[in-house]
Amino acid sequence: MVSIKTFRDLALSFEGTEELPHFEKTSFRIRNKIFATLSAKEAKAVLKLPLIDQSVFCAFDRTVIYPVPGGWGKKGYTCFELKKIRKQMLFDALHSAWLELAPQKIQKKEE
Numbered sequence: 001m002v003s004i005k006t007f008r009d010l011a012l013s014f015e016g017t018e019e020l021p022h023f024e025k026t027s028f029r030i031r032n033k034i035f036a037t038l039s040a041k042e043a044k045a046v047l048k049l050p051l052i053d054q055s056v057f058c059a060f061d062r063t064v065i066y067p068v069p070g071g072w073g074k075k076g077y078t079c080f081e082l083k084k085i086r087k088q089m090l091f092d093a094l095h096s097a098w099l100e101l102a103p104q105k106i107q108k109k110e111e
Helices: 004-012 051-058 087-101 104-110
Strands: 017-022 025-030 033-039 044-048 065-067 077-081
Touching: 004 017, 004 025, 004 033, 004 087, 033 087, 044 087, 051 065, 051 077, 051 087, 077 087
Parallel strands: none
Antiparallel strands: 017 025, 025 033, 033 044, 044 077, 065 077
16 A cells, blocks of 8 residues: 555655646646655545556556546546555556656756
């Protein structure tokens, strides 16, 4: 299980990440582009993954990690049930989502 605090700490661990409100959720952004949202009330996160990474993560267990229903899921938006996921897997997914949107200049600092 991943707590809300742990999710927040993991998301903010990536260079240049900002935490901002996004409707009734919290968003995590790099250069004003959202790579993850958090619904604390539902203990659920949505990450914007490359489609290939989405398929790999969803293969783990579709009751824990699954595409957002409808068109958003077809664009890589993926739900993560925080009460059912391991910290390392979530970190790997967050890193993938961050890499999808982070500029090369910032990515090189992370290496």
